[in-house]
Amino acid sequence: MLDNLLSQVGLVLGGVVLALILLVILTVKNLIVIVPPNIAAIITGRKRISEDGGTVGYRTVMGGRTMRIPIIEQVNWLSLSTIPLELSVEDAFSKGNIPLTVKAIANVKIASDPEVVFNNAVERLLGKNINQIEALARETLTGNLRGVLAKLTPEEVNEDRLGFAKHLSDEADHDLKKLGLQLDVLKIQHVADRVGYLAAIGEKRTAEALRDAEIAKASAVAETRQKQAEARKIAEVAMAENEAEIKQRQAAARQLAEVADAEAASQIQ
Known part of the structure; x- marks a missing residue:
């Protein structure tokens, strides 16, 4: 028990x-x-x-x-992980009122430093899921993309894509910091237009390049022919001078021979 x-x-x-x-x-x-x-x-x-x-x-x-x-x-x-974004705007007006379609990729993330920027993220993004943060970042960058396009010509956008990306990064930096975000990577992938402006510019420059090549070729041929003519002229002058010198020497030799014959005849007499 x-x-x-x-x-x-x-x-x-x-x-x-x-x-x-x-x-x-x-x-x-x-x-x-x-x-x-x-x-x-x-x-x-x-x-x-x-x-x-x-x-x-x-x-x-x-x-x-x-x-x-x-x-x-x-x-x-x-x-704090990276958030990849695909950006796309269609028929956004560039400088000169040429509508452009631009596609880009970007990586953004919540800024961990400085503290004031991170505090913005805490106040604005806390409680939001990754899809909501992604949508907010895409909307902000798309607005900045349209703003930068309005300041650049189609040629500047298409030919200097690194410069275009830098303009966009600088433009978006302030707005992203307000949200507590930072831009890590931005690359312009595609630039096009529906009115054929960029294609026309490309064709014009191709034609100009072909024209310049033809002009350069013609100039080279003309220069070659000129040099050949100059060379022939120099050769002809040299031959003429050579023939004149030969004739002069032959005449001098005949004169010496005649003098020698005359002296010999006078001695015999």
Whole structure:
């Protein structure tokens, strides 16, 4: 009887100890927040002073771990991973009112630095899913794309795509920072127009290149012929001078021979 009682007491005590251990584990788990390197933890519930001197009701941790106060503080998450975007505008007017179709690709992400820009992301993007953030970034960049197109000629857009991309990056930077985003990569993939303006420009420049090549070829042929004529003239002059010199020497030789014959005849007499 006593043995059974002791056994039951032991089981109860073991259960209590196990429950206490589980309670400690759960408590520690709720206290410690582990943050992956590609995610920012937004811990809300207590106010603090930010770098710009303002007061915010949250603190952030990017990678690593931190402690939180259960019940008082709540943890939210923001992904810092790259968001790929495909951008496309059709019949957007360029400088000179030529409508262009432009396709581009871009990579954006939530800006982790400086703090003031990241705070914009916390205030504007927290609670939004990746599709909502992607749509917001695409809408912003598309608007900037139309704005930059209006400032550039079709030739500038099509022929200097790196310069066009830089103009777009500079134009979008301010608007993206307001959202707490930053632009990592931007590439212009395709530029076209429905009215055939770019094709006409290309054909014109091809014709100009062919014309310049024909002119250069004709100039080269003319120069070659001129040099050949000059060479023939020089050769003819040299031959004439050579013949004159030969005749002069022959005449001098005949004169010397005649003088010698005359002297010989006078000596015989």
